[in-house]
Amino acid sequence: MSAIPDTARQGVGDLYRAVWRWHFYAGLLVLPFMITLSITGAMYVFRDEIDNWYHADLKRVQVQDSQRLAPTAQVASALDAVPGTAVKYTDPADPGASTEVTVSTDRGRMAVYVNPYNGLVLGAMPDRSTIMWTVRTLHSFKYFGTWTRYLIEIAAGWSILLVGTGIWLWWPRGQKGGIVSVRGRPQRRVFWRDLHAVTGLFVGFFIVFLAVTGMPWSGVWGGKVNEWANGNNFGYPNGVRVNVPMSQQKLDEIAKTSWSLEQAQIPESPAPGGTPITLDDAVAAFDRLGLHRGYAVGLPQKPEGVFSGSVYPDNLSRQRVVHLDQYGGQPLLDMGYADYGPLGKWLEWGINTHMGQTFGVLNQIILLAACAAIVLLAVSAAVMWWKRRPSGSLGVPPLPQDRRVFRGLIAILAVGGVIFPLVGASLLVMLALDMAYVRLSRRNPAVAA
Numbered sequence: 001m002s003a004i005p006d007t008a009r010q011g012v013g014d015l016y017r018a019v020w021r022w023h024f025y026a027g028l029l030v031l032p033f034m035i036t037l038s039i040t041g042a043m044y045v046f047r048d049e050i051d052n053w054y055h056a057d058l059k060r061v062q063v064q065d066s067q068r069l070a071p072t073a074q075v076a077s078a079l080d081a082v083p084g085t086a087v088k089y090t091d092p093a094d095p096g097a098s099t100e101v102t103v104s105t106d107r108g109r110m111a112v113y114v115n116p117y118n119g120l121v122l123g124a125m126p127d128r129s130t131i132m133w134t135v136r137t138l139h140s141f142k143y144f145g146t147w148t149r150y151l152i153e154i155a156a157g158w159s160i161l162l163v164g165t166g167i168w169l170w171w172p173r174g175q176k177g178g179i180v181s182v183r184g185r186p187q188r189r190v191f192w193r194d195l196h197a198v199t200g201l202f203v204g205f206f207i208v209f210l211a212v213t214g215m216p217w218s219g220v221w222g223g224k225v226n227e228w229a230n231g232n233n234f235g236y237p238n239g240v241r242v243n244v245p246m247s248q249q250k251l252d253e254i255a256k257t258s259w260s261l262e263q264a265q266i267p268e269s270p271a272p273g274g275t276p277i278t279l280d281d282a283v284a285a286f287d288r289l290g291l292h293r294g295y296a297v298g299l300p301q302k303p304e305g306v307f308s309g310s311v312y313p314d315n316l317s318r319q320r321v322v323h324l325d326q327y328g329g330q331p332l333l334d335m336g337y338a339d340y341g342p343l344g345k346w347l348e349w350g351i352n353t354h355m356g357q358t359f360g361v362l363n364q365i366i367l368l369a370a371c372a373a374i375v376l377l378a379v380s381a382a383v384m385w386w387k388r389r390p391s392g393s394l395g396v397p398p399l400p401q402d403r404r405v406f407r408g409l410i411a412i413l414a415v416g417g418v419i420f421p422l423v424g425a426s427l428l429v430m431l432a433l434d435m436a437y438v439r440l441s442r443r444n445p446a447v448a449a
Contacts, residue, residue, distance in 0.1 A: 014400030016169070021397040022413075023165035024385075025430055026158045031378040033155040034207075038378075040139035041210070042371035045356030045364045047132040054131050058113040058123045063095045068116040071279045071297075074099050078112035081121040086299055088254060089279060091286075092116055093294030102127055140217055150422055153218030156211035157416060157423030163204040170197045189387040196380040199373055206370035213350035216259050220422050226263060229343040235263030236333075237340045244270055244332045247304070251321065254298035255310045258319055258337075259351050260344045267332045269325045272303035277329045282307035285329050292318040300326045314357035316348060399438065 043050065052059050068074075075086045078101035087109070088102035098113045109127035114120070134143070141148035170179075177183045178194035180201070185191055216222045230237045234246050237260060245268040252262045277285075282297060286309040295311035307324040320336040340348060349358065356364040389395025400406070410431075417424020 014402045014405045017398055017400040018405045019165050019168050021399065021434075023162065023169060024397050025434070026162040026165060027381050029426075029430070030155055030158040030162055031381060033151070034159065034374050035378050037139060037155070037210075037214075038371040038374040040135050042368050043135050044132060044139055045367050047135070051130050051132045058125070059098055060096055061098050061115045061117065061122070064117040066117055068092075069119050071099075071283045073119055074114045074116060075101050075279060077119040077121055078103060078114050082110050082112050082124050084110070085301070087301065088299060089283075089297045091283070091293060091295050091297070097294075098122055147219070149217065149219040149222070152214060153221050153420060153422045154426045156215050156218065157420040158426070159207050159211040161413070161416065163200070163207050166197075166200045167204060170201055189384060192380050192384040192387065196377060196384055199377045199380065203370055203373040203377060206367075207374060209350075210354060210370070213347075213354040215420075216347055216351060218422075221420050225343075225347070226259070229341060229347060230260055230263065234265040235261065236335070237344050240333075240335055240339055242267065242333060244268065245304070251298075251308065251310065254308060255296040256312060257310060257321070258312050258348055260340050260348055261310075261321060264321070266298070266308055267306060267323050268304040269300070269306055269327055269332075271327065274327045276300070276326045277307075277324075279307075281329055282309070282324055282326075285324055285331075286322060289322055289331070289334070291320055291322065295320075306332060314352070314360070316352050316358070319348070396437065 071089055075089060079086060082103045082105060084103040084105035086101055087104050088100075090100040090102070092099050099116045101112045101114060103110045103112055103124075107126075110124050111127045111129075112124040113122040115122060137143040141151055172179050178190070178197055180198055182194040182198060183190050184194070216225065234242050235250070236242060246265045247268050249266045250262070251257050251264045251266055254266070257264070279297070279299065285307075286295060286297065289309075291309055292311045292313045292315075294313065295309050298306075298308035298310070300306055306326055308321065309324070310321040312319050316337045318336070321333070322331050322335075323333045324330065325332055337345065337348060352358045353363065356367045359366075385395055413427050414424070417427050
């Protein structure tokens with residue numbers, strides 16, 4: 001067998017150094033986010049179980065043989081306890097669930113929980129303030145302000161880069177250990193290197209899947225793709241023709257919606273005037289139309305308003321939104337998952353699976369294991385770096401001798417930057433910082449990797 005030329009070996013070594021260097025930067029930027037997203041995400045896939053346990057005094061009731069009270073009677077009980085204007089009625093999802101009535105007050109919106117069998121008010125709290133709503137806002141970074149949604153796009157893009165470079169570094173190239181097994185003991189760096197590599201191999205698919213399916217919630221990319229997937233027909237998917245007057249109010253403002261309908265506008269009753277139907281009539285109509293239990297009803301707040309029934313259960317095929325004329329009670333718009341376009345359907349399936357809903361308990365367990373593995377990946381990376389780095393140095397992987405190997409890598413990064421604009425901008429910033437770091441290292445070798 002002929003020997004490998006020194007130039008070829010140097011080329012392979014330079015490429016390895018270039019990939020390793022950008023893998024290091026990706027990890028430096030993303031791993032703190034991945035730990036936070038994994039912990040909050042693992043909690044959120046069990047949101048119903050946790051909320052029903054933590055808020056059992058508000059959300060759960062004793063099942064009774066008697067009929068439930070009429071919705072209007074339950075709303076009246078809620079308003080007696082918390083004076084204001086009722087804006088939403090949420091149907092109990094199962095016989096042991098309470099009814100939630102959202103009331104607009106001088107202090108903001110309040111969620112009032114009512115026993116549907118006897119009308120007893122169980123308690124109230126600010127709307128969307130349950131423990132799982134808090135976890136959701138932490139997971140999406142909305143807790144820290146709207147602008148932080150941009151961080152989701154950057155973190156997701158760099159996560160994909162992290163997996164791609166990680167697989168390249170893991171590739172065996174003739175080595176026998178550390179491929180699917182862990183060598184050594186925790187005291188040795190090779191143990192953490194192998195643990196990191198093997199964990200990354202098995203969890204890499206989930207990182208990419210969660211990153212891609214989490215992108216719809218991002219600031220720039222998510223908003224643009226939403227417009228592309230749904231067209232400009234009042235925020236509804238292409239193919240849905242809305243032939244009634246539309247208000248400026250969005251469905252997302254009154255009820256929990258699917259991603260595809262976040263920008264969907266609420267239609268108006270075409271002929272305001274006359275005698276409006278009651279909430280009882282609207283609920284009876286939604287029941288006749290077959291809306292999945294647990295649907296929310298947005299109540300009309302003005303003469304041209306409508307009754308908006310919406311539900312987004314785990315079963316994608318049962319997702320549905322129906323707007324009723326508040327005078328005649330007939331549906332003005334009735335649509336569900338089947339009405340979404342191909343891109344909308346694919347994205348909704350991805351989001352549903354991302355949230356642990358598509359495959360039931362198995363979906364939840366798999367995501368829990370994936371989130372735990374991602375945390376382990378981050379921790380092992382930190383320990384491995386700590387054991388490797390020279391004392392007093394950041395420990396950045398060395399530059400390749402031939403800088404031309406960066407050209408192909410940067411070309412790949414550029415393609416990703418075009419697809420995800422914020423990721424591209426962050427790549428340019430990181431490239432500029434790397435160049436500055438190299439110049440500083442040359443002037444002061446003490447800070448060099």
